[in-house]
Amino acid sequence: MAFTRATGKHRRPSRIQRGTARAAGIAALTGTGVVGSLAAPAFAAEPAAAQTGLTPVIDMGDTVADRIDAQAAAQHEAAREAAEEAARKAAEEAARKKAAKAAAEARAAKERAEREAERKRLNTFVSPIAGSYVSTSYQAGGAVWSSGSHTGIDFHAASGTPVRSVGMGTVVEAGWGGAYGNQVVIKMHDGTYTQYAHLSSISVSVGQQVTAGQQIGNSGATGNVTGAHLHFEARTSAEYGSDIDPVAYLRAHGVEL
Structure with missing residues (x-):
């Protein structure tokens, strides 16, 4: 009798059903119509391939598929983890470069600020009174x-008025200067010299570093004078006779008189 299967969707036979069908098929081929005890391992009564001329097929579809799925x-x-690791390293490298760039920019800004501050300090000049x-x-x-003419300029100042260094420099003379009375001579940072005379x-002291506006003494009437004032000179050397126009000197350094 021929059996037909209803058309339409159907479920895949279970492993037991597939085994039973295979046993039935083998029994039909041998002509016995009888399948040995199902409890016997691997169908012991099943004829060898050499006897039947057929190659046995072992159904391992589910196991292989599971292994393939697991491997995939x-x-x-692994690919996801590798991608995440690569992204992490890329992010860390980008952050490191960004931090290094920010640090370099900060150092450059600090150096610029320091240079500007030093430039300003060196080029700042003030009036001595x-x-x-x-x-x-x-x-x-x-x-x-x-000498027959005035070698400097006189600033009006009562005795005891603070006298300031006009700029940054080093004191090269500090003491009695004969007709100049008590005097201070400063070598400026640009190599010129300034003198402050008749101080009270x-x-x-000699060798001391001074800055623009720093007090170096008080005005007075020591030496060859007729009254209290400050005698100020600009010079090319520390010695008498190397004077230059002090008004032009101060104005060239931004001091308005």
């Missing part, structure tokens, strides 16, 4: 000066 899943997981004015001009003539007191 493992490969996918705050809020004063020139009472006697440069190279004014008269018998009161041994001196508050710096």
Whole structure:
């Protein structure tokens, strides 16, 4: 009798059903119509391939498929982990470069600020007497000066008025200067010299570094004078006779008189 299967969707036979069908098929081929005890391992009564001329087929479809699925899943997981690790390393490298760039920029900004501060400090000049004015001009003539003319300028100042260094420099003379009375001579950072004379007191010493606006003494009337004031000179050396126009000197450094 021939059996037919209903059309449409159907479930895949279970492993037991497939085994039973295979046993039935083998029994039909041998002509016995009888299958040995199902409890016998691997169908012991089943004829050998050499006897039947057929090659036995072992159904391992589910096991192989499971292994393939597991392997694919493992490969996918490994690829995902590798991608995440690569992304992590890329992010760390980007962060390291960003931090290094920020640090370099910060160092450069700091160096620029320091250079600007130093430049400003070196190039800052002030009047030797705050809020004063020139009472006697440069190279004014008269018998009161041994050279026949004024080698500096005089600033109006009462005795005891603070006298300031006009810029940054090093004190090279501090003491009695004959006709100049108590004096201070400073070598400026640009190699020029400034002199402050007729002081009533001196508050710096030779070799001392001074900055613009720093007090170096007080005005007075020591030496060859007719009254209290500050005598100021700009020079090319520390010695008398190397004077240059002090007004032009101060104005060239931004000091308005």
